[in-house]
Amino acid sequence: MKEKDILLKTIEGLNATVASLSATNKEQSDQIKNLQERIKELTAQVAWLNRQLFGRKSEKLRAYDPNIPDLFADEFAGLQHQAEEKRDEAVEKIEKESAEVRKQNRQNRKMIEDLPVLETETIEPTGVDLSLYRRIGEEITKVVKHKPGMLYVKEIIRPKYALKDSTMLPPAGQKGVEIAPMPLMPVDKCIADTSLLAEILLQKYEYHVPFYRQIQQYRHLGMKGLTESMLDGWFKKTMELLKPLYEVLKREVFSCDYVQADETTVPVINREKHKADKEYLWMVRSVMEKLVIFYYDDGSRAGAVIESLANQYTYRGYLQCDGFVGYETAFKTNPEAAVNMSVLCSLLATCKAHDVNPRDYLNDVIAQMPYHKNATHEKLLDLLPHKWKLKHPESILTKQNGVSDN
Template sequence: MTIEELQVENQRQKEKIASLEQQLGQLLKLINGFRSERFSSSPPLPGQPTLFAVPEESVPQEEPAEEHISYSRKKKAHKGRNALPEHLPVREVVIEPEEDVTGLKKIGEEISETLEYTPASLVKRRTIRPKYAKADGDGVLIAPLPTRPIDKAIVEACLLAHILTAKYIDHLPFYRQIRMFKRDFGWEPAQSTICGWMAGCCQLLEPLYNALKQKILRSDYIQADESPIKVLDSDKKGSAHQGYQWVYHDPVQKLVLFNYRKGRGQNGPKELLAGYSGYLQCDGYTVYDKIGADPKITLAGCLVHARRKFHDALDSDKKRAQLALGLFKKMYMAERAIKEEAPDDFGKRKVLRDQKIKPLLVQIKTWIGAEQFKVLPKSPIGKAMAYFLGQYPKLEAIFGDGRIELDNNLIENAIRPMAIGRKNYLFCGSHGAAQNAAILYAFFGSCKMRGINPREWLEDTLKRIPEHSIQKLEELLPGYQTKV
């Protein structure tokens, strides 16, 4: 081989080694525990120990000279125990002295408040409807049965809301709930029965789910992301099918939509977003680029995903990675101050961002332009730089509207409950069950975004929706309910 060929081969091997080292580092982080992305460019304070510092006894040191230091400081007052919530019901217990108090004058009392727990109760509701024979012998008079969410089922709306909230908010699979019912109440429903109740609820809620979808798509700014979910498929033996929950979030209206699809291709989001016009905030997944080809859609990027690439490069090129992370940190500190100054004034927020944050974004781009040819393209820092430059038009689009967030963190927070839940129930039983889960995750995610108790919302909605006008379904969405 010639010298030029050897140099090319040497370069290729260096890139391959750097890429493998980076992959190995990421795997080790995942194996060893949670991967924090917190970055601090400040050195530790003098004398402050570090977690991985070499023990002092293992390092030879000279005998230190004795030094006596004395000082005084004010002791910080303890805030004390948190006050108990005022809205809790109170059960008063009066304890009189054992001695005879006849003729004694009461001068006061000592009050101590503690908490006790009353276990949930399962109540058998018996509805009695008296029957009356009409005077003329023309039939029988009896009151109609109240409407229930699932006709002819033994379950009321409050129990349905409890079961579904326990699974999709508290991550308790149905089989665990059945064991709890048996242990606490001696009642053991069949799992197929509870699955049937869930399907019945989702069938009832489907029109409201479609109303939620249309309300989000009428917005002109939404965020999008996707997350995998295992699904049992009768046509696929030996392993579960890898499905995807596509998630769409409206940060302004604080509404979330989950939409199940069998794959991660463009057909699902392209079908759902047909006719959509406005900003679509997303990561660098290529499917979004194809959707963004529609002239009515403007893609906005995610600073967190761009930042994450530089965080991953800390181990291989600390100096360059720290410089980039320091600039990202300044952007987020400025964003925090801007939101405090203009919490609801999006026009003012845009002006302040153009003044304080956008120059930092341009600074990173300029720095990468000067440094990218000094690093290996396939090294972690090289990949981080390439990703940033590839996403730069989308990142720049963030500053086109003051409503647009700097990143997709809000939608990732909406996905997190599903990620925790699938570790407990592992998979969905069918593609239909996965879409039913999407319906419930959509409503529960919207409840979370709007600060609404999901169990109370679901119970109220299941009671009202059977007889609610189809033209006024939006009134039942989380946060939009009208009192009856």
């Protein structure tokens, strides 16, 4: 009997436990159901917010009901017609700009379609979690590079990633679609790489090859459709990058105690007369530092030119010249070409004085200048040829054959 009582009590206890667990299980099932409903509700809210943030939106107004009185009819009378005209102008402008971009892209593709692709660079966006993002495409940018005797294409590939779950918010600091930024280019929207831009500058002022002959050379190398105006635009924008170095070089020259100065004639095209006029270009040389600058002031030969230049940098050293009093010519035309010549010839002359390979120097400096637009005087000083060669000994020319040691 005792064993039977014990078994009955045990069974009763187990039944009570089962009943308690069943109640708990039912309660938890209800909680899970409620939580699932809440999750669905929150997921719907997140999806709606994502659509508001990243999805397409429509801002169409409801149909106009003429039975509803217009409270501002008098104040805005006539403005509706003006708004429609402005809207039509904006649409026409956008369509025109889009057509121009498409035309430029087609022209660029035709220019380089015969050039081989010999170099590829892939730039991945930083901080992308591939467990959350998937690759949806890529942006390919093509630039033309130059080697002596050949042109070829370099492809810059930037993969594009998007969230796998469109209803999910992107991680902090990131977007729904991620792509690496395009590296800074010397000339915006230009297919020419730094090596080609450096070659254009060298051909122009080191070897005195005009643009139309350069175009013929590049056509023989496989680049079609290049125009003189396009080449001139690349040239001018590249010269704008180098002008801060020219200003630093001028300051360095006039920081010395002993400089030499003289003027020399330079033919400048007069488009009205259809001939070249004789103007003057000044050269100032720092004897001890082996630094040279060329300076153009509207073609003037007057002594006031070198005087104002020296006063600009409060020069107090010794100035050696031939004693010519000078005069100021009345003719002033096409100063931009002469200024560009002053900038580039100053850098090339300094390269020659310090045995620096000008092609290597320009190729590297043109690539760096977009990152030094707001640089200090000290940082720009390191990009001048006599300082630059200290970090690039492989670009120092030998005395015997005039080529780099490497």
